[in-house]
Amino acid sequence: MMLRGQMMEMPLLISDLLVHAETWHADSEIVSRTVEGPIHRYTYRDLGKRSRQLANALKSLEIKMGDCVGTLAWNGYRHLELYYAVSGSGAICHTVNPRLFPEQISYIINHAEDQALFFDLSFLPVVEQIASELTSVRHFVLMTDRANMPKDSSIPNLRCYEDLVNSHSDQLDWPEFDEKTASSLCYTSGTTGHPKGVLYSHRSTVLHAFASSLPDSLDISAQSAVMPVVPMFHVSGWGLPYSCVMNGAKLVLPGPKMDGVNLYELIEEEGVTMAAGVPTIWMMLLQHCQRNHLKIHSLKRVVIGGSAAPESMVDQLAEHGAEVRQLWGMTELSPCGTTSTPKFKHNGCDIATLRHLQGKQGRPIYGVKIRIVDDENQPLPHDGKAFGNLQVKGSWVLSQYFRRELDDNHTADGWFNTGDVVNIDTDGYMKITDRTKDVIKSGGEWISSIDLENILVGHPAVAEAAAIGIIHPKWDERPLMVVVLKEGMSATRDELIGFYEGKIAKWWTPDDVAFVDELPHTATGKLQKMKLREQFSSYKW
Structure with a gap:
């Protein structure tokens, strides 16, 4: 007879991350560079209050459990409020990539059947261009205050975000529901064919936040000051809006200005200790520092994903006192899969050995399984020599694309084909050598x-x-x-x-x-x- 444990059962819900942060990290700062220009500052206490107001506002707009709410927004405090108010209410926070072509944006919003669309001032022209094509959207909300609302717009009944939030009470008990309820939605970039939707759950999101916070992953704590340069419209900002709130880290959100000048200014003024983004971002920052003979002082760790970081970039960041940590992931993985953190055995190793290690995409974090197979789907050895197709399994790995019945990406035994060609060494470090289509x-x-x-x-x-x-x-x-x-x-x-x-x-x-x-x-x-x-x-x- 099976003996069951006698522990409490509580659903893993995104709203609990926020409740924890505003209770135990109430005065920790969230700093945002706004689209309107000024730097905005407030705390987790304020985030909790305004998220509850926004949740009540969504209810007044008749947004129900399971409805999709679209966002077209930069990394800022209002976007963060939407992350928690929408998902916390039981609706689905659908972050749309504004860098896509207007036709792709229309397709994605219509495919998701978004009931409301919240967007920054930067994207007003795009939304005006496609608004008539968005058949499911009942409410258009411009994420600004009354002073910055346009005098006229072709969008009928355009709402003001601040008016909407401020007209509602902050009294709310977050609803409790099944942790497998859908929480958020992100579409792949769609380089071939239509973009495909990846639908995350509350459970998968919270588990991902736990794992990505670990020291061997992104290493996030209440002592951290984190700047997610990776956009919040791209794979939930690599999960940082959740893991930072879970741990009460100071958040520094760069808004629309992600050039070297503005990033350097924010890092120095806000004491940023960890930042995350693609190599292009760090190339711009390093070039700005080089041209102007500047030193980065507070930055201790740079997480680089999207594509591999060149060794020259690793060396330059090291000169500023920042360790590079490679991150590999995919939209289909929420996105974290592996990180290039050294092991105890690597302590004291020479620079060449360390750089070789940092040049790899790293070891799988707990919760993700990886393997390499040949073209006949037969497993290959982890000897650092055999190249094969990378497959993954895990608690935050896609099981099926949103509203697609056919799925050729999964094997009969449940592994997901990533499309990457890799090798894995005897210490478990994975190195991407190519995409299957690019080798x-x-x-x-x-x-x-x-x-x-x-x-x-x-x-x-x-x-x-x-x-x-x-x-x-x-x-x-x-x-x-x-x-x-x-x-x-x-x-x-x-x-x-x-x-x-x-x-x-x-x-x-x-x-x-x-x-x-x-x-x-x-x-x-x-x-x-x-x-x-x-x-x-x-x-x-």
Whole structure:
């Protein structure tokens, strides 16, 4: 006979994160750079109060359990209030990426059947352009105060966010419901076909917040001052709006100004100890510091995801006293999967060993399982040599895309195919060598486009680089480097190809370099290799 434990059972709900923060971290600060311009400051106590007011406002708009509420907003305190008021009420907080094309934004909002749309002033022109196409949206709310409301707008019955919040009481008992209730919704960037929705639950979100807070993950505590530069409209800001509230960390939200000048100012003035974002962001910050001979003082840790951080960037941040921690994840993983935190055995290791470790995407955090398989779905060894297709399982991993019956991404035994080609070493560190669709196969052997890119951006004249495979009459494919040079800098083809000498196997060395003014990126900042392959489809060696 099975003997059951005799412990209390309480549902894991997003609203409980907020209640905990405003009870035990009431005076911890939330600092936001606003779209209107000024810096806004308040506390977790204020966040709790205004979130309850907003929840009552949503009820007055007849937003019900299970309804989707869309947001088009930067990282700011009003967006944070929506995270908690919407999900805490039992509705679904649907963060929409405003960097997508208007047609994609319309598709996503209509597919989700959003009942209300909240948006920052920055996105008023976009919403005015598509409002008539949004068939399900009953309420349009501009996230500003009365003084900044437009005198006229083509959007009928446009509501003012501050008027809406301030007209409602802060008296509210958050409802209690099943922890598997849907909490939030995020769509993939949709580089091919329509974007696909990933529907998170309260349970998956809270478990993800627990795991991502751990010292070996993002290491968040009440002593932290965290600046999520990764947008809150992209995979819930890597979960930081939840994990920071769970732990009572000071939050510094950069709003729409994510350039080097403004980020440096916020980091220095607010004592930011940890920041998170894609490599492009840190490249801008480092270039600003280099041009102006500035030192970053408070920053201790930089979490980098979206694409691999070049070793040169790791070195430069280390000069400012900041440790780089690689993060690998996906929208389908909520998003955290692995981090590159060293083990005890690595204490005291030399810089070269440490950099090699930091160049990997890292070990899985508790709650996520990973494996690599061959094209026949047979497991491959974790020896640091075998390359295979990465598959994942876990408590915050997608089981099925939103409102899609067919799902070719999952195996018969429940593993999710990520589309990444990786190896895993004997210590459990995973290294992405490519996306399945981007790997370069030359003479039957694989060449890592990511390694080629990371090496070349270490050249002092290179701002950005992409490696693509071009059809070759003898070797099937050979690598071509597509390069953007830094402003005012110059370099030749031979100089850049020579830069690889001694760094990779000779047969990996790219055969040519093409110089361009800019590289195509997705709405989330990732390189669009498919567009580059189209652009260079007629290239001849």
